[in-house]
Amino acid sequence: MINSFITGFGLLFTVEIFLLMNLGIFIGVIFGAIPGLTVTLGIVLFLPFTFGMLPVNGILMLLGIYAGGTYGGSISAILINTPGTPSAAATILDGYPLAQKGHPRKALMMALTASAIGGLISAIILIFAGPQVARMTMLFGPAEYASLAIFGLSIVASISGTNLTKGIITGLIGVFIATIGIDPFEGTFRFSFGNFNLYGGIDLVPALIGLFAISEIGFKAVSAFSLTNSKIQFELSPSDKLTFSEILMNLKTIIRSALIGTVVGAVPGTGGGIAAFLSYNEAKRASKDPESFGTGSLEGIAAPEAGNNGVTGATLIPLLTLGIPGDAAVAILLGAFMVHGLIPGPSLFTDYGGITYAIMIGFFFINIFMWIQGTYLVKYFAILTLKIPEKILSAVLVFLCFAGAYTLNNTMFNVQLMIAFGFMAFILRKLDYPIIPLLIGLILGSTLELNLRRALVISQGNLSIFVARPISLIFLLLATFSIVYSLIQSKRAGSR
Amino acid sequence: MKKSSDLYSGVFFFFLGIILFLLIPSQIKTPIEDGFNSRFFPRVVVVALIVVSFIQIITFFFSLRKNNQSTQEHDDSVGSTGQGFPTVYEKIRLLKKPILFFSILTVYAILMPLLGFLISSLLTGISLLLLVGGFNWKYVITIVLSAVVVTLVFEQALGIQLPRMWFL
Numbered sequence: 001m002i003n004s005f006i007t008g009f010g011l012l013f014t015v016e017i018f019l020l021m022n023l024g025i026f027i028g029v030i031f032g033a034i035p036g037l038t039v040t041l042g043i044v045l046f047l048p049f050t051f052g053m054l055p056v057n058g059i060l061m062l063l064g065i066y067a068g069g070t071y072g073g074s075i076s077a078i079l080i081n082t083p084g085t086p087s088a089a090a091t092i093l094d095g096y097p098l099a100q101k102g103h104p105r106k107a108l109m110m111a112l113t114a115s116a117i118g119g120l121i122s123a124i125i126l127i128f129a130g131p132q133v134a135r136m137t138m139l140f141g142p143a144e145y146a147s148l149a150i151f152g153l154s155i156v157a158s159i160s161g162t163n164l165t166k167g168i169i170t171g172l173i174g175v176f177i178a179t180i181g182i183d184p185f186e187g188t189f190r191f192s193f194g195n196f197n198l199y200g201g202i203d204l205v206p207a208l209i210g211l212f213a214i215s216e217i218g219f220k221a222v223s224a225f226s227l228t229n230s231k232i233q234f235e236l237s238p239s240d241k242l243t244f245s246e247i248l249m250n251l252k253t254i255i256r257s258a259l260i261g262t263v264v265g266a267v268p269g270t271g272g273g274i275a276a277f278l279s280y281n282e283a284k285r286a287s288k289d290p291e292s293f294g295t296g297s298l299e300g301i302a303a304p305e306a307g308n309n310g311v312t313g314a315t316l317i318p319l320l321t322l323g324i325p326g327d328a329a330v331a332i333l334l335g336a337f338m339v340h341g342l343i344p345g346p347s348l349f350t351d352y353g354g355i356t357y358a359i360m361i362g363f364f365f366i367n368i369f370m371w372i373q374g375t376y377l378v379k380y381f382a383i384l385t386l387k388i389p390e391k392i393l394s395a396v397l398v399f400l401c402f403a404g405a406y407t408l409n410n411t412m413f414n415v416q417l418m419i420a421f422g423f424m425a426f427i428l429r430k431l432d433y434p435i436i437p438l439l440i441g442l443i444l445g446s447t448l449e450l451n452l453r454r455a456l457v458i459s460q461g462n463l464s465i466f467v468a469r470p471i472s473l474i475f476l477l478l479a480t481f482s483i484v485y486s487l488i489q490s491k492r493a494g495s496r
Numbered sequence: 497m498k499k500s501s502d503l504y505s506g507v508f509f510f511f512l513g514i515i516l517f518l519l520i521p522s523q524i525k526t527p528i529e530d531g532f533n534s535r536f537f538p539r540v541v542v543v544a545l546i547v548v549s550f551i552q553i554i555t556f557f558f559s560l561r562k563n564n565q566s567t568q569e570h571d572d573s574v575g576s577t578g579q580g581f582p583t584v585y586e587k588i589r590l591l592k593k594p595i596l597f598f599s600i601l602t603v604y605a606i607l608m609p610l611l612g613f614l615i616s617s618l619l620t621g622i623s624l625l626l627l628v629g630g631f632n633w634k635y636v637i638t639i640v641l642s643a644v645v646v647t648l649v650f651e652q653a654l655g656i657q658l659p660r661m662w663f664l
Contacts, residue, residue, distance in 0.1 A: 052654050165552040166502075169509050172545045176516070176538065183524075183534035190524045190534060214601070221628055222593040389638070391630030395621035396642045402604065403613065403646055407656045415605050423598055430594075431505050449537040456532050 008357025024064020032072020039069030048404030087272025094300030122313030174441020214422025261310020279307025
């Protein structure tokens with residue numbers, strides 16, 4: 001562990017990596033701040049740019065987009081009363097009123113500082129908890145991996161909300177698509193329809209770009225973007241500063257919210273939005289001045305922002321150690337790891353210990369850089385993100401998608417595949433089918449098949465192997481709990 | 497409240513599952529006839545798809561019956577005349593833009609190997625501007641610059657070749 005830690009440090013400290021982390025943060029803040037663009041879209045679009053990079057460089061640039069985007073959502077929440085990302089929705093409650101009172105810069109700086117501290121706490125917990133969880137997973141055999149994949153797939157239930165059957169259907173489609181191509185045991189081709197491009201299976205990158213970028217751009221183009229009349233009403237005066245004593249006064253709230261975010265983030269299927277509202281409620285409950293909440297309280301900005309950025313590091317724990325994505329953005333990061341030849345899961349810490357530590361330590365620095373960038377560039381972020389003419393965005397994003405899909409293998413087949421996935425996702429979304437389960441199915445499908453068949457061959461077809469082994473049984477129970485709980489929640493929501 | 501699209505999509509996935517199930521023997525040639533061969537897992541997934549789609553169809557009818565009962569209880573409250581639902585004309589009008597959007601992308605994919613990335617991107621960019629109703633020369637110039645920047649970043653900074661014109 002110590003060796004990997006030292007190797008990780010060695011890998012991390014290059015000018016190139018630090019520049020790429022900052023570039024990622026910059027891109028992420030812009031994607032997070034523009035309502036209608038998402039962190040997920042930012043990661044998908046810039047994933048192809050990392051193909052030619054070393055894994056550490058590429059992944060850290062994408063993590064920069066992830067962290068920057070999570071913070072960026074607060075800029076539009078505070079300045080134009082529209083959250084740039086769903087996880088910034090709670091920031092509106094006090095951010096916008098404080099801006100209206102003539103303190104927009106103070107509100108933005110509180111959001112930034114709380115986000116950075118939340119992210120830092122989360123990164124520290126990731127560095128220490130990640131390897132411990134990974135060590136536990138060394139005991140896993142095929143039955144455990146298969147049950148783990150089933151648990152991962154059960155997240156579909158919590159993601160689907162009231163559309164449980166629809167979520168399961170798209171999840172199954174994802175798993176089925178994962179079976180296309182060569183069979184890992186027998187070497188026979190499956191559903192390739194004689195097309196040699198499909199012999200190796202469906203490439204993840206064109207599928208990702210199609211599912212999340214093309215369908216999203218399609219929706220934007222069709223509705224011609226909705227943010228046409230947003231104007232910054234406030235002047236960001238340099239005298240409107242956040243003082244050190246104000247930070248200190250809110251530090252307890254920030255730390256508590258960051259810890260709430262970390263716990264929420266470590267549970268797959270949750271996300272920044274839940275963490276932000278939980279943190280806000282908890283801060284209000286514990287506050288000496290709860291009446292000030294909703295009227296422009298600094299505490300009311302600090303809590304949700306520390307909470308949602310507290311999620312960012314913690315959500316990497318199940319991702320790196322178990323290969324289980326917690327939400328859409330992290331599912332795409334999982335795809336990015338795979339594209340770079342790093343298969344998240346227990347072996348990541350043993351086979352690529354140095355790289356994994358470099359990524360985890362790098363994530364710590366990303367939060368520091370985010371604070372520095374935010375402090376000095378906040379005014380420019382506001383101008384840049386809210387004055388970009390939306391009408392040209394769809395065209396520019398389409399260029400990035402096509403170039404990205406093509407450059408994976410320099411083949412037009414991937415471009416066609418991307419359009420097909422985009423069209424499929426567009427139709428499914430129009431019919432209220434969630435897309436994230438499809439991606440989770442696509443990513444976890446091959447792990448499930450490989451280990452399920454291995455376990456069944458070992459046990460000679462005896463299904464009791466999955467319940468006879470305690471860890472496997474725990475995962476199956478967790479999966480059952482996740483599905484039953486979601487069913488109950490869905491039924492309650494339906495009856496309301 | 498279930499929508500009719502839930503029923504149609506449920507039926508679609510039900511039949512898709514059946515078609516895929518029937519295609520498995522021809523699309524997966526396996527030397528091992530029984531046990532956990534290469535057909536095993538796709539079969540499990542497809543059967544699950546058929547079952548879940550069937551549940552979706554059944555749920556729709558249950559929900560319909562429930563709604564009918566509540567409609568009878570509140571006879572005067574529901575728009576049985578169909579008011580508020582889009583007409584066929586409106587449905588076609590709503591579909592026009594998505595169809596145009598994906599048609600533009602398809603033409604872009606066809607033109608890219610012939611005209612190269614840069615030229616085909618410019619044509620696509622202008623078409624998309626027309627689609628979103630935002631055509632003006634300032635935007636056209638921005639799109640030209642964006643296409644050039646994307647090409648330069650991929651080709652010069654990242655060293656990745658994008659498609660060139662077919663004769664180059």
